[in-house]
Amino acid sequence: MSDSVPAQDDSTFVVVGIGADGWDGLSPIARSELTSAQMIFGSARQLALLPDLGVTTVAWRSPMSEHLHAVLTGSSAELTRYGGPGGTRIHLLASGDPMFHGLGATIVAAVGAHRVQVIPTVSSASLACARLGWDLADVAVVSAVTADPEIVLTEITDARRVLILARDATTPARIADLLVAHGFGASPFTVLEQLAGPRERVTGARADSWDPATVVDPLNIIAVDCIGPRCSTLPGRDDSAFEHDGQITKSVIRALTVCALAPSYRQTLWDIGSGSGSVAIEWLRAQPGGVVIAFERDTARAERLRTNTHRHGVSGRVTIGGAVPDALVHAPIPDAVFIGGGLSPVVLDTAWAALRPGGRLVANAVTIETQAILADWHRMRSDATESTLRRVAVETAAPLGGYLTWRPALPIVSWAGTKATDGTVTS
Numbered sequence: 001m002s003d004s005v006p007a008q009d010d011s012t013f014v015v016v017g018i019g020a021d022g023w024d025g026l027s028p029i030a031r032s033e034l035t036s037a038q039m040i041f042g043s044a045r046q047l048a049l050l051p052d053l054g055v056t057t058v059a060w061r062s063p064m065s066e067h068l069h070a071v072l073t074g075s076s077a078e079l080t081r082y083g084g085p086g087g088t089r090i091h092l093l094a095s096g097d098p099m100f101h102g103l104g105a106t107i108v109a110a111v112g113a114h115r116v117q118v119i120p121t122v123s124s125a126s127l128a129c130a131r132l133g134w135d136l137a138d139v140a141v142v143s144a145v146t147a148d149p150e151i152v153l154t155e156i157t158d159a160r161r162v163l164i165l166a167r168d169a170t171t172p173a174r175i176a177d178l179l180v181a182h183g184f185g186a187s188p189f190t191v192l193e194q195l196a197g198p199r200e201r202v203t204g205a206r207a208d209s210w211d212p213a214t215v216v217d218p219l220n221i222i223a224v225d226c227i228g229p230r231c232s233t234l235p236g237r238d239d240s241a242f243e244h245d246g247q248i249t250k251s252v253i254r255a256l257t258v259c260a261l262a263p264s265y266r267q268t269l270w271d272i273g274s275g276s277g278s279v280a281i282e283w284l285r286a287q288p289g290g291v292v293i294a295f296e297r298d299t300a301r302a303e304r305l306r307t308n309t310h311r312h313g314v315s316g317r318v319t320i321g322g323a324v325p326d327a328l329v330h331a332p333i334p335d336a337v338f339i340g341g342g343l344s345p346v347v348l349d350t351a352w353a354a355l356r357p358g359g360r361l362v363a364n365a366v367t368i369e370t371q372a373i374l375a376d377w378h379r380m381r382s383d384a385t386e387s388t389l390r391r392v393a394v395e396t397a398a399p400l401g402g403y404l405t406w407r408p409a410l411p412i413v414s415w416a417g418t419k420a421t422d423g424t425v426t427s
Contacts, residue, residue: 020197022049042093097123153313173212184228235282244276273341277305297323339363
């Protein structure tokens with residue numbers, strides 16, 4: 001479904017959160033709304049929680065996203081059968097708090113807050129923390145409902161408490177396997193099912209002793225009290241953390257590069273000549289909500305890139321594009337651009353023209369020829385933008401006989417600049 005839909009009428013949407021406790025757990029306002037409804041949309045499980053209200057109920061068809069889009073645009077068969085939604089209040093059920101990883105947020109994004117009334121109940125995260133005695137304000141919550149389970153890897157670190165919203169009954173076993181594979185097997189691991197309902201069940205174990213054959217209700221949430229290595233969100237991971245063929249922005253240069261890109265909330269990055277994807281992955285782990293378009297023409301490297309995004313829990317936030325500069329034309333407008341490969345005047349010009357005003361562009365060069373391109377670019381851009389050209393050389397201590405000596409890496413020339421918003425010099 002698209003981010004927004006046209007307003008076909010002046011109908012409003014009432015989103016009522018309902019928990020596993022069903023009708024008994026609803027507030028008087030929620031009950032009154034549902035009792036007075038003409039039609040209620042919801043999953044078959046949610047609709048089964050309601051008593052006979054004498055109201056038409058409609059279970060979501062698969063794929064739900066298409067059915068929801070039809071309801072929001074007034075084109076669904078159910079609404080058409082009843083004369084269309086014009087001026088009416090359309091009621092929809094959601095799990096728990098509809099504005100917490102829920103249906104309410106999706107509908108508001110599509111039609112606008114002025115057309116939506118949300119009546120929440122207690123979220124599954126709040127219920128889980130109440131059962132465990134955890135402070136919700138100090139807990140990381142991630143959703144594996146639509147994302148791959150690997151998303152948990154962006155949050156786990158020693159002493160961190162994490163809640164994972166599960167997609168289905170298979171999610172706990174998949175999460176446990178991931179924890180064990182990344183050194184968190186000793187972590188207390190709790191699966192909470194059907195919270196607040198008559199079939200509520202809480203099962204605890206260590207992650208490495210969780211039995212994958214355990215029968216789990218599809219409506220579950222997983223709690224992990226992390227015991228394992230400390231994992232920083234700052235850039236500069238060891239090169240061995242990524243699959244690569246030697247063509248990788250090395251750890252120290254990568255840290256400098258990501259910092260120069262100045263990642264911020266919900267930005268879009270173009271990673272041109274992405275290779276292993278190490279810069280894109282570190283950029284994503286340094287800030288929430290962002291997305292990356294990774295341009296990589298080599299198919300073998302693109303496959304390694306995919307593997308690395310899964311390994312670091314960011315696969316759902318990376319789209320792999322094709323060869324530049326052609327693939328840049330139809331890509332979303334970037335807030336930041338990194339050029340690590342395929343550097344040419346055409347690529348620089350195209351990327352700079354597409355960059356959002358106020359955005360950052362960073363380009364790294366190793367060869368004399370590409371370094372000359374950046375020197376020319378620096379002279380051309382310095383009168384219009386913040387423009388910094390640096391040459392970075394890194395030496396690492398290594399054995400020489402029975403002693404140590406410095407082993408230099410190839411020096412990198414890096415250009416970083418901010419696109420002016422009004423054509424004036426920014427620094």
